[in-house]
Ligand SMILES: NC(=O)C1=CN([C@@H]2O[C@H](COP(=O)(O)OP(=O)(O)OC[C@H]3O[C@@H](n4cnc5c(N)ncnc54)[C@H](OP(=O)(O)O)[C@@H]3O)[C@@H](O)[C@H]2O)C=CC1
C-alpha cells in the first residue's frame with residue numbers, strides 16, 4: 433500500500449453473529465459502512481448474508497482453548513487493528529440433574545461465557561490499542577451478560593453463574609485496559625423470543641418486566657451504538673431489562 437493510500441478504518445469484531453442479536457448487530461454496522469469481522473459456530477444462512485454485505489466470516493467453536501486461540505490467530509491474520517470487540521456468542525443451556533452431565537454443562541458455560549472473552553480480550557488487546565492509535569479515539573470491548581445475574585436462576589444456574597463471572601471480568605478489564613480501551617457490559621432481559629416459545633411462555637415472560645414488551649434486537653443495537661459513542665463510560669453494566677428489577 434503506498435503511503436498516500438488511506439489506512440482502512442479498524443473493523444468491529446462480533447462473536448456468534450450467524451443469527452439473532454449478533455446478526456442484527458453486524459447488519460447494522462455494515463449498513464453504516466463499518467467493516468465487520470464475525471465468528472460463527474454452525475453455518476446458517478446469516479453467514480452468507482453477512483459476507484455478501486462485505487463482512488469477514490471466521491468459523492470458530494469456543495468449546496476448547498485450542499478453538500479460542502485458533503480464532504484469535506485468524507482475527508490477527510485478517511486485520512492489524514480493531515475498533516471494538518463484542519462478546520455476543522453464548523449458549524443458553526438449562527441445568528442437568530445427572531451429576532456428570534451437570535458438571536459438563538457447568539464447564540461448557542464457563543468456557544464460552546468466561547474463558548473465551550478472557551482469552552480473546554488478552555489476545556486481541558494489541559489490535560484494540562492499534563485501533564485507538566490509528567483513529568485517535570478510545571476503542572471498546574462489550575460483554576453481553578444477562579439481567580438474571582441479579583437474582584440467579586433455578587433452571588439456568590450454570591449459565592447465569594458464568595454470566596455473573598463475565599460481569600466481574602468487565603470490572604477487571606476496565607481497570608486493566610484504561611484509558612485507551614473502554615470495557616462495558618450490557619445485561620439484557622428478554623430481547624426476542626426463540627422459535628418454539630409457546631404463547632403461555634411469552635405471556636409470562638412479558639409480564640416479568642414493568643414495560644412488558646419484546647423489544648427486539650434493535651434495543652441491543654441502540655445500546656451498543658451508545659456505548660461506542662460514549663467517551664466517559666467504562667466498567668459499567670447497563671440493565672437493558674424493561675424495568676424487570678422493579679417488577680414485583
Ligand atoms: N435473546 C435474549 O432475549 C437474551 C440474550 N442475552 C444475551 O445476549 C447475547 C445474544 O443473545 P442471542 O442472540 O439470543 O444469542 P444466541 O442464543 O442466538 O447465541 C448466539 C450464537 O452464539 C453461538 N455459540 C454458542 N456456543 C458457542 C461456542 N461454544 N462457540 C462459538 N459460538 C457459540 C451460537 O452458535 P450456534 O448457532 O452454532 O449455536 C449462536 O449462533 C447472548 O450473549 C445472550 O446470552 C441475554 C438475555 C436475553
Ligand SMILES: Nc1nc2c(c(=O)[nH]1)N=C([C@H](O)[C@@H](O)CO)CN2
Nearest residue numbers: 522523524578621622623624626637
Ligand atoms: N444465548 C442466549 N441467552 C439467552 C437467551 C437466548 O435466546 N440465547 N434468551 C434469554 C431469555 O430471553 C430470557 O432473558 C428471558 O426468558 C436469556 N439468555
